[in-house]
Amino acid sequence: MLASQRRATILGLVEDSGAVRVSELVEQLGVSDMTVRRDIEQLATEGLVERVHGGALAVGGRSSEEPGFTAKSALMQAQKNSIAMAAAQLVEPGAAIGISAGTTTYEFARAVRTVPDLTVVTNSVPVAQLLHESGAPGQTVVLTGGIRTPSDALVGPVAVAALRMLHVDRLFLGVHGMDARAGLTTPNLVEAETNQALVETARQVCVLADHSKWGTVGLSTIIPLASVDLLVTDPGLGPRAQQALTDAGVEVVLAAPTTARTARNQRSQA
Structure with a gap:
């Protein structure tokens, strides 16, 4: 050829x-x-x-373009895995956490599926399915209803109504893009509203996003950077971006890369 x-x-x-x-x-x-x-x-x-x-x-570069779950899963896999493993260290047995839809948050769900007595509130169909099939004893999964998006998120008024009655210790939020001015964004207007409802359930907001998300701006803002407590990302995030996040009051954790063998072993246990 x-x-x-x-x-x-x-x-x-x-x-x-x-x-x-x-x-x-x-x-x-x-x-x-x-x-x-x-x-x-x-x-x-x-x-x-x-x-x-x-x-x-x-x-x-279209602010309304929303890639599917499968397409996004193929990208930045090593970074997503290291971010997930680092974020999993924040979760203790018996905690109540929120997990938004997304491919990085899906890897995070894989990393915490062995934590016992965990209560997970999610609007992600893949996350709920993963935890239902391989979650530790005593885990409870609360899946919101709603309309399913290309990214396998459940969104809309049904999801928002369900979330308004719930409270979690910490939300682990995946995003389409991060920007100093636009904040955390998504290309889906309805998903933005649902993610805002997820944020309101949590005492602390932890964003899981690799460095490629910085500078990407979706159609709708979820929350400004100042509303984020913690960002777990990879060392590829540039110094200017790190400074912008620090100036906004965000704690930044750079997850050390995992080895290929570690990543394969973790996936084989799924």
Whole structure:
């Protein structure tokens, strides 16, 4: 296959699914990892895709664009895993926590599924399913009702009404984007309202987001940065972003990267 044909194939896959992983392209195209990365870099130079760690993301920058759960799951996997494991250290047996929808929060749910006597309030269908199937003894999962979004979140007035009656110790919130001016954002207006209701249930708000989320602005603001107590992210977050968060009163935790073996072992226990 010629380079132009490979790049056209890669571009088509990105446009169809929203994101692709380098490992998947290597297998599908039958070329080396280095060749795939060069192709992605060329496509990114031409402005056709966004190059991210481990793959490529569809270009759009549209504030209302909402990638699906599967597409987002393929991106920044090592960072998401390390963030999840670091955040899990904050959860003690018997606690009541909230977990919002999202792929990073899904990895967090995987990390806390062995914590006994945990009560989890969530609007995430995958999180509820994961904990239902492999949660520790004594765990209670409260799943809100609502309308299902492309990111597998349950949103809308039914979800908001349910959340207004609940209270948790700490909310672990996933976001589409973080920005010094716009705060935490999402491309879905209704999801923003539901996430605001989740925030109101919690005594402390902990955001789980990798560094690629910084500078991304969705259509609707969930909360300003000043309303966040703690951000667990990865060391890729730049110093200016860290300073902006600190100035807003946010405690920033940089999660140490996990080894590939650790990540594989954790997934094999799911």
